Amino acid sequence: MGKRKxxxxxxxxxxxxxxADESNPYLAHLNVxxxxxxxxxxxxxxxxxxxxxxxxxxxxxxxxxxxxxxIMVKRRLLPVHKQRSExxxxxxNNQILILVGETGSGKxxxxxxxxxxxxxxxxxxMQIACTQPRRxxxxxxxxxxxxxxxxxxxxxxxxxxxxxxCTSSRTVLKYCTDGMLLREAxxxxxxxxxxxxxxxxxxxxxxxxxxxxxxxxxxxxxxxDLRLIVMSATLDAGKFQSxxxxxxLLVVPGRTFxxxxxxxxxxxxxxxxxxxxxxxxxxxxxxxxxxxxxxxxEEEIEDACRKxxxxxxxxxxxxxxxxxxxxxxxxxxxxxxQMQQKIFEDAPPPRKKGGPPGRKVVVSTNIAETSxxxxxxxxxxxxxxxxxxxxNPRIRVESLLxxxxxxxxxxxxxxxxxxxxxxxxxxxxxxxxxxxxLQEQTYPEILRCNLGSVVLQLKKLGIDDLVHFDFMDxxxxxxxxxxxxxxxFLGALNDDIELTxxxxxxxxxxxxxxxxxxxxxxxxxxCSNEILTIVAMLSVPNAFIRPxxxxxxxxxxxxxxxxxxxxxxxxxxxxxEYKEHGSDAQWCFANYLxxxxxxxxxxxxxxxxxxxxxxxxxxxxxxxxDKQYWNNIRHALASGFFMQVAHLExxxxxxxxxxxxxxxxxxxxxxETKPEWVLYNEFVxxxxxxxxxxxxxxxxxLLEISPDYYDMKRFPDCEGKRALERIAAKIASKKKxxxxx
DNA sequence: GAGCACTGC
Numbered sequence: 001m002g003k004r005k006x007x008x009x010x011x012x013x014x015x016x017x018x019x020a021d022e023s024n025p026y027l028a029h030l031n032v033x034x035x036x037x038x039x040x041x042x043x044x045x046x047x048x049x050x051x052x053x054x055x056x057x058x059x060x061x062x063x064x065x066x067x068x069x070x071i072m073v074k075r076r077l078l079p080v081h082k083q084r085s086e087x088x089x090x091x092x093n094n095q096i097l098i099l100v101g102e103t104g105s106g107k108x109x110x111x112x113x114x115x116x117x118x119x120x121x122x123x124x125x126m127q128i129a130c131t132q133p134r135r136x137x138x139x140x141x142x143x144x145x146x147x148x149x150x151x152x153x154x155x156x157x158x159x160x161x162x163x164x165x166c167t168s169s170r171t172v173l174k175y176c177t178d179g180m181l182l183r184e185a186x187x188x189x190x191x192x193x194x195x196x197x198x199x200x201x202x203x204x205x206x207x208x209x210x211x212x213x214x215x216x217x218x219x220x221x222x223x224x225d226l227r228l229i230v231m232s233a234t235l236d237a238g239k240f241q242s243x244x245x246x247x248x249l250l251v252v253p254g255r256t257f258x259x260x261x262x263x264x265x266x267x268x269x270x271x272x273x274x275x276x277x278x279x280x281x282x283x284x285x286x287x288x289x290x291x292x293x294x295x296x297x298e299e300e301i302e303d304a305c306r307k308x309x310x311x312x313x314x315x316x317x318x319x320x321x322x323x324x325x326x327x328x329x330x331x332x333x334x335x336x337x338q339m340q341q342k343i344f345e346d347a348p349p350p351r352k353k354g355g356p357p358g359r360k361v362v363v364s365t366n367i368a369e370t371s372x373x374x375x376x377x378x379x380x381x382x383x384x385x386x387x388x389x390x391x392n393p394r395i396r397v398e399s400l401l402x403x404x405x406x407x408x409x410x411x412x413x414x415x416x417x418x419x420x421x422x423x424x425x426x427x428x429x430x431x432x433x434x435x436x437x438l439q440e441q442t443y444p445e446i447l448r449c450n451l452g453s454v455v456l457q458l459k460k461l462g463i464d465d466l467v468h469f470d471f472m473d474x475x476x477x478x479x480x481x482x483x484x485x486x487x488x489f490l491g492a493l494n495d496d497i498e499l500t501x502x503x504x505x506x507x508x509x510x511x512x513x514x515x516x517x518x519x520x521x522x523x524x525x526x527c528s529n530e531i532l533t534i535v536a537m538l539s540v541p542n543a544f545i546r547p548x549x550x551x552x553x554x555x556x557x558x559x560x561x562x563x564x565x566x567x568x569x570x571x572x573x574x575x576x577e578y579k580e581h582g583s584d585a586q587w588c589f590a591n592y593l594x595x596x597x598x599x600x601x602x603x604x605x606x607x608x609x610x611x612x613x614x615x616x617x618x619x620x621x622x623x624x625x626d627k628q629y630w631n632n633i634r635h636a637l638a639s640g641f642f643m644q645v646a647h648l649e650x651x652x653x654x655x656x657x658x659x660x661x662x663x664x665x666x667x668x669x670x671x672e673t674k675p676e677w678v679l680y681n682e683f684v685x686x687x688x689x690x691x692x693x694x695x696x697x698x699x700x701x702l703l704e705i706s707p708d709y710y711d712m713k714r715f716p717d718c719e720g721k722r723a724l725e726r727i728a729a730k731i732a733s734k735k736k737x738x739x740x741x
Numbered sequence: 742g743a744g745c746a747c748t749g750c
Contacts, residue, residue, distance in 0.1 A: 133747095133748065133749075134747095134748065134749080135748090135749080161749090161750095162749070162750055163750095177748090177749060177750080178749080178750095179748090179749040179750040180749085180750070182749090182750075183750055204748090206747095206748065206749075207748090207749080208748090208749065208750085296746070297744085297745070297746065298744080298745060298746095299744070299745090332745085332746080332747095333745085333746080333747065333748090334745060365746055365747075366746055366747060367746080367747065369747090370747080370748090371747070371748080386746060386747095387745095387746035387747090388746070388747095389746075389747090400745080400746060402746090445747095445748090453750090457750095509750090510749085510750035511750085541745080542744095542745075546744095607750090666742090666743070666744090667742035667743045667744090668742090668743070668744085684743095684744085684745095686743075686744070687743080688743090690743080690744095
């Protein structure tokens, strides 16, 4: 707090009082009299610029550095700079502002600073938050803006992301992930510490951004002092404006190079083949410049890379004087980081002096559309597809489907060719298809996924009437019903759709409701330490590595951790061994385990452990030699996953309980037998219906955990039902016997 | 006997 006080001193010194400075020789250099008076929300661009050009920093009282002045020259050249006055006028006269700025406009770095000089949150001990969908962006932009304001990162400017809070009591501008701001809202629904909130990249319409928009729309009504700026890259501004009650719009031009778009005259039958052909054509016919190809997934990308390399080798040996080298680089999220780094390497040089130039081609998933920017790309090949999540509320299954992209997405892809100089984009579909068949925008995530967690969060945020909640795009009623039903069966919501005591605690955990429930229930099965580990392992990507050319060795390595009737316990064993071996990366490598993934599981575990301690959920274990050790763990899992259970039918197939979907154990399952009853972590819909990460359960646990879900009166007829009825009868007669005696 | 678009708390 000491620092904030000195800010105020500095401020008031600058604006009104002279006497203190005149009598203080150390402050003589401030030359304060020349600085204009600044009143919050009345700042003009000229006044702010005078402060930015003053000898000392308004925010920390230190003299500005040369580096600061050098950066300032560049900042003044950003397109958004020209509109500072316009921005200030709009934000001073309106509570909500929509800002559209294309790539290179400088909106992410400058707008928060413009607002900072106008709001001056330091005077009232408040902050400005700017949200980003991704952690790396929050971190790197915060670093940049700290430099631009000539302050130390983590002091006046900071960032806040999961696992890392780089802010202090003097922080006035904070970049954070949108999920982080949402977490804050759960404990402070009015977000009262913020004088201004900027939602960046709103056009991406992530789940969190959509919830924040709905929430902030309400918060603005209750807090007239709050300023909200919604920033987006696309020209879909009209939708944002009308959602926010016709908020004014500021359009900032971008700074990119023109990109020529080419379409195919006829539809392509095989986009993969067409993409490869186009790479070869560009390489042999076009000017130097790197190529970016968008494909849908790992397998397709690796396949394409092999084929391109093969074809290029042919061409080079046929015409060595006319065809240069081509470096083919795959890119997808599960690629290890050192492999991902290859996209930044230079294109190969000509093989001999004066020979044809070398070129780099990056074959990538959608990761290169938003998350990663590769400089030097001049050619983009866009086949027009990506994998998208879809949710089927009827069978309660999320799956990934290769689908046509939207126009907005096609535009974004094309833009990747014009970052450093004019480029070309080859769309492997017809212009007519682009105009008539592609939808304008990609469906927002909130329409495409299971909403269990979202509904729990909204309830925790104090939204009582979910059905009438003002979503920008309202999810299907059936999807909401499914979420409410799940939360009701889990005991998080009562029959009046109110949050229960357990529901309140569940909402605190950054977990799917099923996992949160299993974790909270685990102390009553004396295995919370173990469930904590399993939940952490299930919250990170698959830790078992299985390279295509070493499948056998990898499977043998995994077999060491195997538990005969539970994949969940295999995860537990792997984690224990990892810790036993001192979290050693070498050991992980030798045992086909992903050290990075296990490290992040450990991080997650620590975070969840702290939350458990905060809520007084005891950390306990059953003695390892107790024969109930394994049973207790599976029993606790069942208390969260009793709705994800399958029964082995006499024909050898599994049928999911109640939904009666035919499913098979995923080939990655390591169960030694096919137990009659299993619970599963995940339903994977690919060529077949698979259930993945499976454990044996005892049917009497199911009846005991949720008599409501396993109410035989509301259970469809199947072999599983008859088996459950027999067990129920047995339990009933036992109870009777007991009473009789 | 198969995959795992991408994020995030």
